[in-house]
Amino acid sequence: MTALRIPEEISARIRATAGNRCGYCLTYQRYAMQVLEIEHIIPKAKGGTNDEDNLWLACRLCNNAKGTKTHGVDPLTGRRVKLFNPRGQQWQRHFFWSDDGTRVNGRTACGRATVGGLNLNNEIALVVRRNWVSAGWHPPTI
Template identity: 60%
Template sequence: MSYIPKELRQRVRETANNQCGYCKSLQKYVLGILEIDHIIPKAAGGSDEEDNLWLACRLCNSYKGTKTHGMDIETNTTVALFNPRTQKWSEHFIWEREGALIRGLTACGRATVLALQLNNPYAVMVRQAWISAGWHPPD
């Protein structure tokens, strides 16, 4: 377990706009605190430096685990997972079904959707409730 200073955690939280870098869930709607994600996990040689940290919801962070790559079933290639710090979400993903589902547009996006199970039944059900409340999809 690494120790990340409070000031660094706050900078990451502000830079990430208090939302998960993968599924875009906003902190104000998530039960529990968004977690500090090591984009390259420490187990894979990643560091505690700011440029390797972002926010992730518990579901995304738990599915990601120590993964750095995933399989794109369209091209049958292994590719690096989406990096929310250096890549633009809208270039790799779009919302479908009014925001209930996330679809990958690129090999990276498709591999990330699968590896992090971004459309798991629980996430889709919660997003549908957020849509009904007018809270989703985020801007």
Template identity: 60%
Template sequence: MSTYIAEEVKARVRRDAKEQCGYCRSLQKYVLGILEIEHIIPKALNGTDDEENLWLACRLCNSYKGIQTQAEDPLTKTTVSLFNPRQQKWVDHFIWTEDGAYIEGITPVGRATVKALQLNNQIAVAVRKAWVSAGWHPPVEN
């Protein structure tokens, strides 16, 4: 489904997201490829192109997210909404493991999002380990 989002809107989303994936926190300057403007509520589920429904996501996170808006918390087995990077603070739902390679969900939303978006997939963990070795990771959270 093709959509047009004005360049000035894209620029504001990038600025607001601090050039960082809203889910795995990968910084644009370290990602091979442009971070994507993603629809928090997908267009396929009647999400809009309004700025408040847009955020940045890396290709991996965006592809794993697909049209999901909810997922099961693996601990409580309840269905919860996925993390909304525009409305929620990352640090309220996630932490980095001590080695900086893995994201742990600390709330039902966080745990469900980690699982649904496969935030600790093999590729992401390998790249994060390299970034940690280079002193680039984990990112400083505001």
């Protein structure tokens, strides 16, 4: 995939609006091993545009897991639903942290489908979050 080239002022605005963290797993840029990426909420392959209102910040794990997905399956109901839109929806309405602060849990059909569809609780994320919790850096405030 070719890197998205957008003007620096738009990139800076997206990063600031996103709070310099991934819109899906809430990983802060300062704790990430790689630069957070500007991603298409609606993938270009599915008709999405490069317009600012279709762009958001994501960590590489979430962006790669999302790929061209726009929908996922709610494991509770089996229904196909739209994935979480970090630009248009509030994280805390759709997700919550486990008591130990390491797992993202879905609160709604959209949240549950996104947790599974983006594999938000993959092994790497859980190990890293445990270390962040031990350091007092996690879970992030919302």
